[in-house]
Amino acid sequence: MNSAHRRATTYTKRDIVRRVAEANNENLHTAASWVDQVFTTLREIMMTADPELRIEIRDFGVLEVKPTKSKPKARNPKSGEVIFVPSRRKTHFKPSKLLKSFLSQPLDGRRLQGPDLPQT
Numbered sequence: 001m002n003s004a005h006r007r008a009t010t011y012t013k014r015d016i017v018r019r020v021a022e023a024n025n026e027n028l029h030t031a032a033s034w035v036d037q038v039f040t041t042l043r044e045i046m047m048t049a050d051p052e053l054r055i056e057i058r059d060f061g062v063l064e065v066k067p068t069k070s071k072p073k074a075r076n077p078k079s080g081e082v083i084f085v086p087s088r089r090k091t092h093f094k095p096s097k098l099l100k101s102f103l104s105q106p107l108d109g110r111r112l113q114g115p116d117l118p119q120t
C-alpha cells in the first residue's frame with residue numbers, strides 16, 4: 001500500500017491526556033483537567049479576535065485568527081448563481097522552526113525522529 005492511500009493516524013484529546021499524565025506521573029483525571037484548561041483558554045482567546053490576533057507558542061508554532069476579504073461576485077458552483085460572500089475570520093497555524101524542520105525531512109519509509117522529540 002503506498003503512502004498516498006494510507007490513512008492518517010488520528011489522535012484525540014484522550015490520547016493527549018494519557019501522554020501528559022504519563023509524562024508527569026499523574027492520574028488521568030488531573031491530566032484531563034490540565035489539558036481541558038489549556039484548550040479552553042486557547043479557544044477563549046481565539047474567540048476574542050476582533051478581527052485578528054496571534055498566539056505564539058515557542059517551539060510549537062503560531063496560531064492566528066485572520067480576516068478574509070468579502071467576495072462580491074462569488075459563484076454558487078451547484079446553481080451557477082452569483083452571490084455575495086461577506087468577510088469573516090479564519091484560523092491559520094504556522095509551525096515553529098523546530099517543527100517545520102522536522103516535517104520537511106523526506107519520507108523514505110522509516111520513522112524519523114526530531115532532535116528534541118521523544119521516541120515513541
